[in-house]
Amino acid sequence: MDNTAFSIYDLFVFYEIASLSYLQGFDEFMEEIVEKSTRLFGTRRLAIVLLSESKEKKEYYFGFKNKINLEEMLAIKPENCFVYYFDGGKLGFIYFENDCKISLRSNKMYNIFSKRIEELIKAKFMEQAIKENEEKFKNIFLQSPLGIEIYDKNGRLLEVNRACLDIFGIVNPDELKGFRLFEDPNLPEVQKQKLLGGEAIRYESEFDFDIVKSKKLYNTTKSGKMHIDCSITPLKVNSDICGHIVIVQDITERKRNEEKIRYLTFHDNVTGLYNRHYFEEEIRRLDAERQVPLSIIIGDLNGLKLLNDAFGHFQGDELLKKIADILRKACRKEDIIARWGGDEFAILLPRTDKKTAEQICMRITNLCMEGEVRIPLSIALGCSTKENHLEDINEALNRAEDAMYRQKSMEGSEVRKRLLSALKRTLLENTDETEEHIDRIKNIALKMAEKLGLSEEQLNSVKLLAEFHDIGKVAVPEDLFRKGKSPTPDEIVLMQKHVETGYRIAISFPELSGISEEILHHHERWDGRGYPKGLKGEEISLLARIISIADSYDELIQGMSHEDNPDCTKVLKEIKRNSGIKFDPSLVDLLHTILVL
């Protein structure tokens, strides 16, 4: 091309440049650029490098038979080439090469062509960015865990996402065709009016599926009610409302949890009674003139620690629940019953005189006598009444507490006796212990103790020990004693725990606390291979060593009970064989002496 004015031929070229398009992919665009530039401008080689915003690089080469260093060529800038930098180089560049030096006219043409390419590239990038954004927002809409609905300005539903369909139990989205926001019967009227006024609203309410079904709004798999948190915002373009967006969540679970928390804030989670916090609030509330006379009952449950130590906290909880039931049964609807602390209870009786309060205490006591959870139910009660509204309620509280403590100390030993008796009964009824076995052990052990010249006190301890050495067995599952087969290793471990349980029971009773160590040791062995601690020799208490031999002797003798004449010599031989191993050698000799003689 020469430097004369643009000709009709140039018009053709301008037409072609103007009609260049980038409608399909990158490769198709490159083909069109190559076709036009080779045909219109005689380009013999072409290279294009495109850079996206994310610095992704696309390259296209035409006519380069061998790999070239484009940067080097750009630096040299030969006369037969033209380079155009897109957006100052930010988007890349294009390189054209001709057979001969590029004239001024060709330069202008290439410039126009390159600008057109640049325009198309920018438009494409923008289109891609818009598409990516659209995809992004579409994904947010589709995958949002919140239900989203979009309505047009007339309140007609346009789009709804999967989460929304799931919230409302809709399987087929077509069910919602024609659904209208302002005709939703579940939309509270107050909120609807605000919405019609152009306000954005947010509310929590109950959503009734039965209304949906009765009005045949759409098919739903759900029924009943659910709680929803709903926010509706008008969509505006230049302050004109063009639609609404609804975001909805099913908060039924959350409401339930809130209820639960509210409940736990004021209730004891074991017994279901009110807790101390609530009780104190109620005292403040009911401490008023119109509630007088206001009575208070304080109760202290007996044996809870024993039950927990002996049988585990599960049994302890059962005891607490049982007493809670009794209290509910004994009291009236208007009475406030609370678990005051560990094993303490408090009852607030508004507009109740002293006589009535005492009657309720009597009712509680009587009901306790009818019940038992491994041990007899027993609760020490104290009550007081605030007769005068000017009296300080705390004084009434203190009086009730004092009364309870007096009751507790008075009943203390009697209660303990009953508890111990109950435990022994359980031992004889539910385990392999028998009264006869206890008596025989006692007999042997006492003889040994007398022979050793032990004191009166020690002799009494021997008697107690014979009776209660296996008290811990009350906590062992009954069926282990009824099994015909040999116990499994786990069952053996369970059984061996009876020494520790027995120890804990013993320390709960002053009467038995003196022999608690002996109860713990009575399965230790002279050689240190016993349980639970592996004590050795004289580390094991004397009385425990005595009981151990007596218990084993009796077991062995009873093992031969099927014979007409059980041979105690054989048994003694067996005992002797374990002298220094299981048994104290001196005590073995002592037993031998006693029995032979």
Add this chain to the structure above:
Amino acid sequence: MKVGVGFSCEDNPFLAGKLAAMQALAVTEEPAITFLFCTANYDLKTVYKSVKEVIGNSKLIGGSTAGVITARGVFEKGVGVCTIEKSGVEAETLVINPEEIKSLSESGLMEIKFREFADSGTAFIFPDCSCDNMPLILRRIYNILGPDFKYIGGGTGDNLSFSGAHQFTEKGVGVRGIAVALLRGLEFKIGIGHGWIPWGEPMIVTRSSGKIVYELDGFPAFDAYSKNLGLKEKNEFAYFGMKYPFGMPCSGTNFLIRDPICVNEDGSIRLVSEIPQNSAVSLMKGNSENFINTTEQLAKRVILSCPNPKAIFLFNCVSRYLLMKKDFEKELKTVMSNVDEDTPVIGMLTFGEIGAYSSVPLFHNKTMVVAAGW
């Protein structure tokens, strides 16, 4: 370097082939490459066989045609053979599958073979006239061989019965392929010309696909085309289509001609070769006088600037032959007037012509390609 040319129009195909080959071989003995152009009214396999017997192991390239061009004129029946001697000349041939080359990754085999052949030379390309998208295929070939090759050729065809074209290489006779021969050790000067001139206002091909133009300037193609010509009925199209082809702008203020064949029911126009969508086109008009003048200038430019040409190749569009009728001989004479009597001349009537205005080969219609080799 020696070049031999032979021609025979014997009825017997075997004899025709043999005689033509022997004439050519009388000059060159052991050829590096043999060109074979044969009119489609022969049994091509028989002609091929007879030529092969004579030329032995020589590389072979060529195809079927509607007419063989020699120094004496155009022959609608005949076998033309041209042999180029081995001394200093090397050749390689290949038949390309058009579908493979059109995909964006070039055919592996072709790429390896051609890349290894040479960094420069001349490529003779003879596609089947039925090949689609020859412009794209030529760019693909160019992308492999590069700007240091020259490109020349033309589409193989038949005797306008459209029964099918054939392509020849030393490996055999094929159909629907593109026969390519690479030569080195031989220089060529190549010129293209047609004599068509733009007429009327430019139009934009607003919709096209393959060889069919659907819309021009947003209107049905036939309507836009006929508006300029006062054409009323579709059945008149054949006459006008031949006389008024389309032209696309091409480097150096040239026009690339596109030959319309027929109009379809929907008003779209089918062409011999593709016009890409978004191209600007013009109607072209021409007459024998223009054509002959252009050819004369072309021949002078190519042949006279060539130092001692050893061979002249002519590829002229079959539609020019049909359009110019007796004037075609005059056109040929203008070429010959620039050629020594002894200089071998060979060519054929083609269905599309291949040549470059700058470096990249284009696919032309209704055009003449002249190549002088030395």
